[in-house]
Structure formats: structure tokens, C-alpha cells
Amino acid sequence: MSVATTHDHHHDHHGPPRGWQRWVYSTNHKDIGTMYLFFALFMLFFGGAMAMYIRAELFMPGVQLASPDFYNNMVTDHALVMVFGMVMPAAAGMANWMIPMMIGAPDMALPRLNNLSFWLLPAAAILLMLSIVAPYIFPDGGTPVNTGWTLLPPLSVQNGIGMDFTIFAIHTLGVSSILASINIVTTILNMRAPGMTMMKMPLFVWAWFFTALLLIAVMPVLAGAVTMLLFDRHFGTSFFDAAGGGDPILFQHLFWFFGHPEVYVLLLPSIGVLGLVIPTFARKPLFGYKALVYGMGVLAALGMVVWAHHQYTIGMSLVATNYFMIGTILISIPVGLMLMNFIFTMWRGSMTFETPMLFGIAIILMFSFAGVTGVMLAVVPADMQYHDTMFVVAHFHYALIPGAVFGLYAGVFYWLPKWTGHMYNERLGQIFFWWTTISFNLTFFPQHFSGLAGMPRRIVDYSIQYTEFNMISSIGGFLFGLSHLLFLFIIIQTIRGGAKAPAKPWEGSQIGTPGLEWTLPSPPPFHSFTEAPVIK
């Protein structure tokens, strides 16, 4: 014990270790946060490449580029990579960087666990990549993972060896995010500086608190469900096999018990970022801070009990579908409250429109749009019509790209000066904003129409009357993909140089967040708050 303590002190007085050891052995929250963010950036391009293939295939009717099985494999892995490999690690990277600095902690509560939860991610990514190539490498590889990210049996039981790699990847990703969540909850509960009460914490910290609780509650259930799947595949059990007395519908319930809260896991960190960005650039304190905190709590709680609205068409009893319908529509209340609070924060503020704020306003507009289509989908008789069409694809991309991804972009531009010590190129940032926003709408808006006209999702080919919608969608998709090269360029440019960023890079910094991160210089020292600050 005493040896370890001396060792720690040794590090306090010197900089980080040099070379690869700095990163592989890192227990520093800032370095781990950086690694999380770069991992997410890599996976953004990996998952994006799959999306480009999907849009290329759908550019015209007919099967042009690869087999239907490969297409469905790409649909599956695009989702898994974007959800588990991109949005969650990016949000976790921001949590690692910002939460200790905001609450005045020297580091995360469990730094070594933090190292483990990051380094599990590359392992999981490799497993996921192996799942794509395994069916072609192994002589008896079977069909690719063509189930969609829901991995529904019996198809997933009949898939080839790729499914086993996918299951192990999900186990690894699950362990990683459970460890990260335990770490974050412990940090928030125990590591706050004296005087930093729970109700003084920046909204981003609260958002991650609920996110982490959700992950702790639902990730183990997914792990259990895919474990059962593995046992059904290889060890003769019949959890989901009707021939042996099991029920494939049970898997759907287990999956969506995880899958629906997962939506809020993706969403809440971005709501947290919005809660800092909007007041900063409106130069007004956040309107209804308490209501937002409670609203997020209600959202998280309600999100746990409405999962079966993804399964209206399985033949549930009317009582059950009614319950899930009403519960789902209720969710629009806390979500509406949050969006209203952000609008009231802007009301009569002295607004300026830097890149993070542009993203913030775009989120409010486009995420509301997803909310409206969401209420449509929540209504049982309407959903019977829309189920498994491109309308659903349009809906959840409107929810997740503005709701989660644009929130992360807002966060990246908001904190890049703090992380790197340089201001990013504002003109390029704004070009990136308009480019992504316009091309995003061009991609996904037409899918509402093709979906309402009956085009099914997850099918490689389509009937010729959907051609125009899909061509527009594909052109938008290529532009959307291309815009991310500019994103990469801006990030590299900002890391390498640029105008020196002050400790408070934004005029409204201190209004935006009552946290302690702005009391540190930009970039912050390797070890910060080794002496706990006191908040009055």
C-alpha cells in the first residue's frame, strides 16, 4: 500500500511516461478520454464505410455490388459499430475528459478499471471485424451475420461462425461499458470537490449519471440474452428454440429490454452537452435546471418499461400493446420538457452562432421531428402499417444522428479548445455544420416517403417505384459521408496548431456550465485538482 502511494506521488511530480507506455498503461482520465475519442473517430469511418456501401447498393433497384447476405451483414454491423463502437465510446471519452474536471476530482475513482474498460474496446472491435470475414475464412463458415443488430433467433441460431464472433464482441463491449459506467457513477458520487453538491453539477454530469445507471441496469440483460443464444447454438439448450419447448419471442423481449433504454444511453450524453452549449452561446443561465435533471430521471425510468413497442406485430394481447403504447406516448412529456427548457434558455438571450450552437439549434429542430414520427410509430394501429419499413429507418436516424451524433459534434467543437489548447477554424466548422445538416436531411428525409409507400427495410433490392427516393437518399448519403473528411481535417488542424485558446475559450463559458473545467488552463495540465478546490 505504502509502496503504491509513493509510486503515485512519483508520477505527480513528473509528466506522463513517454512513448507507447503512456497510452497502454495509462490511468490518466485525460489520456484515456483521448483514446476513447480517437477510437470512436476510427469506428465512425469504419461504420460510415459500411453505410456508403449500403447506399451504393440501394442507388438503383437490383442487386449490384454483393450478395444479399453480405448486404444484410453490412446492415447489422453498421448498426453495431455505430452504436457500440462510435456513439458510446465518444460519449464515454467526453465523460472521461470532462467529468473529473467539472466536479473538481483529480481523476476517475477507479483509474485502473478505466484503463481496462478502454482496452477492451479494440479487442471487441477486432472480434466484430472477424465476424465479417469469418464465414469466408473458415471452410464451414456458414451464412454471414445477416440478422440485423437485433440478432433475432431462429435466424441467429442458424447463422454461421460469424455469429459467435459477434456474440463475443457484444460480451466484450458489454463488460467494457459496464465497467466504465460503474467508474462514472462512483466518481460522481464520491469524488466531487467539497461544496460541489449534486444539484450544482453541470447538466452533462447529471446526464452521464443517468446514462451510467441505465447501462448498469440493462447491459447485463443483453449479455444474458446473447449468452442464451450462444448456448442454444452450441450446447443443446432450447431457450429460443420452439422445437425444444423454447420461445423465440422471449429473445425479443430480452433484447428490447436492453435495446430501448439503449436509445436513451445514446441520447442523454448529448442532451447533457446541449445543456452546456445552449446557455453558453445564449449567455443566459440554463432555464429550469432542476426540471431538466428530474426530466432526465423520468426519461430514464420510463425508458426502462416501454420496450415492447418495438414488437407490436408479434401478436401480443391487446392489454399488453395498450400498456406499451400509452407508456411510449408518455415519454414525449419529459422529452418535450427538455426541448422547451432549451428554447426558453435561448429566449431573449444574447445569442451568437458558433459551430457548437449551430449544432445545438439543429438538434432541437431535427430531434423534435424524430419525436413527432416517434409518436406516430408509438400508436399501435399506425405502427402495424409502418413496421419494418424505411419510415422506421428514417425515424431512428433522425433520432440518433441529430439526437446523439450531432450532440457529440457540438461537444467536440465546444471542448476542442479546452482539450487541445487551440481554437479550431470557425469558418471550416460552420461549413462542416451546413454540409452535414443539409446532406443528412437529403439522405433521410426521402426515406419517410419511400417507407410510407411501403418500401421494407433490410432488403437488398426494391421495387422500381422507389428508385427516385433512393437515388436522392444515396446522393445525400455520399455527401454526408464525404463531409466527415472535413471533420477529420478540422480536428487534425486544431491539434497541430491554431490560435491559442484561453482558459475560458467562450465568452459565456462560466454561464454555460457552473463546473470547474474553466478554472483550468487550456489545455489542462496532465494532473489537475490534486488539491481539491472548494466551491462556495
Added chain:
Amino acid sequence: MNDAPLNRAELTAAKNKTVTRRLFLVVLGMFGFGFAMVPLYRLACEVGGINGVAGTPAGRVADTAAIPKPVDTSRVITVQLDATVNTGLPWEFRPLVKQIQVHPGEKVAVSYYAKNLSDQPITGQAVPGITPWQVTQHFSKIECFCFTQQVLQPGEAKEMPVYFTIDPAVDKQYATVTLSYTFMNTERDYTLTPAQHAAMNTSH
């Protein structure tokens, strides 16, 4: 900040340990909850019928033979017969007639035809289903090939009979009922050779 720094660090470390331990317990509990859902879901389906399809969780329709009831000749119900073979089973499987007209209360016999297209003996299990599901409780199978597992030798073909009766208590709105079977491979060898695939596709 009157405490010595070391004391505060030690205190935080102890608190961290407690919170972490509790959170790990929650994780373990939720992992167990997933598995507890297996019996709980079965119970919810039996008691609450949330799964809609009546009968036992296995989808198997109650096989209690109905006490003979007078035949209601004033009504006719069309029973459509449907057959599906799970992709893992290299069998041909179809009803001998596509649909028949029955009176409620009447004892009816129909037959399915099954043939093993592979070169090895295979044990199959048929899983029945009734649409609309509200009819299920009035649809009694007196004898059915789905009650037991069926073995077919290589190339062997068999007629498989079903005896059933529909209770006259069934609501008048159900004029058409579909009785469907899905044959499953119990030997869990789901990979078919391309030749078997081709044989299955040409046989229909």
C-alpha cells in the same frame, strides 16, 4: 479542507470500494434477472396470456380431448391447412388437401404428407399454430403427429394424420381458421449442403 490530504484520499478510496461493490451486485442481479425472465415469461404467458398465441409457452395447443358435443350443422367453418418446413430440415412437407369445410362439434380427420429428402435418418418435430389465436381454446386435437417426434429414414415418405374437433362454443365471427405446422429438425444440424438446398427448392 482541514483534513490532512492523506486522510481524505483514504476516506474516498474506502467509499469508492463500497459504491463499486454495490454497483457490481446490481450488475450481477440484472444478469440473473435476464435468466429469471425465462420462467417468468413462461408464467406471464400462461397466466396473463401476454403472448397472445394461446396454449402453453411452447406454442403447443392444449391436447385435452373434448367431451363429445352435439354437432352444430347450422354453421360451417373453413379450416385451411398450412405447412412450413424449417430451413434446417431437408424434408418435403405439405397437407394432402389445402382446405376443408367442417361443422363445429364434428370429428374431422386430415392428413399431411412428409418425405425425407436427405440420405440420413432425421427426427423431426412439428410445432402447431392456430390463426386467429382466439379460436385456439376451442380447437381440440384428439390425435396429432405433432404430439410426438417423427423419425423418417432416408427417402422415406409417410402420411401423417390429425384428428380434431372444433367446439361449437366458438364465436360465430370466426368463419375461417388456419391450422399450420412448422416441422423442425430436432438434431440441430442446421447446415444444409447445396445439393439438399436445391432438392428442397425443386420439390415444391
